[in-house]
Amino acid sequence: MDKSNRLTAEEWDTRYKEKNIPWHREETDSPLREYLHSYLPPQQKILEIGPGLGVEAAYMAEKFCHHVTAIDISPQAIQDAIKKQGQTPLLDFKVLDFLHKEKNYLDEKAPFDAIFDRTCFHTFNSHQSRLNFAKRASQLLKDDGLWISYSGNSDSVIEYQYPQDFPLPPMLSFQEIFSSVQQYFFLLEAKRCPFIIKRGNLEKEFLAFATVWKKKKKKVPDVYPQ
Ligand SMILES: C[S@@+](CC[C@H](N)C(=O)[O-])C[C@H]1O[C@@H](n2cnc3c(N)ncnc32)[C@H](O)[C@@H]1O
Secondary structure, three states, X not given: OOOOOOOOHHHHHHHHHOOOXXXXXXXXXXXXXXXXXXXXXXXXXXXXXXXXXXXXXXXXXHHHOOEEEEEEOOHHHHHHHHHHHOOEOOEEEEEOOOOOOOOOHHHXXXXXXXXXXXXXXXHOOOHHHHHHHHHHHHHHEEEXXXXXXXXXXXXXXXXXXXXXXXXXXXXXXXXXXXXXXXXXXXXXXXXXXXXXXXXXXXXEEXXXXXXXXXXXXXXXXXXXXX
């Protein structure tokens, strides 16, 4: 049972209702643009997890004609995303908890060619919840399917100084990311890149890891059988 203290659906919803969304950007981060360009041919079937206001979902649909299913746990985020980006044949926004226990809409739509998340995975703040996330991502992908992800990088706290009243975004070490994902995915590429957070008029640069993973067809056997 996952006991991590993640925000509840209601708490995410309140953040969107109060427009307290410092992670939001009006443009897709350039490392993600590069990955989308170099790893995915056009017209792929993509699942975006936690799209917020749908900037990246719309970018993928418009720029590459991908069919994007974008699910968010917050009804307010999805309402705002539809208002901002539209609900089109290429862009399907839906309210759903990615780790919802029963079979659902995503099982009907699977397998996906690729999964995308910008700073959703990093909000899963226990090893077990990240394992569950990676496992579910792997289940929904076709064989050799890709997962492109962007997570706060905890090297930030060592490298940068922040004002006391500037709350830090969620951050993971590479070890924390790798240890929960590698059971289900091979790492294809990882980049250390900027992660801009905006609070009021104040903008701060943190660090992120932009990563690309390929689904493993089978769980890797233990090297030394017990
Ligand atoms: C840090 S925000 C990032 C939003 C968007 N990707 C962006 O970059 O602006 C994390 C998003 O994940 C959503 N989220 C959190 N847990 C989720 C879950 N279990 N299933 C689906 N969405 C979830 C939140 O509602 C929120 O919109």
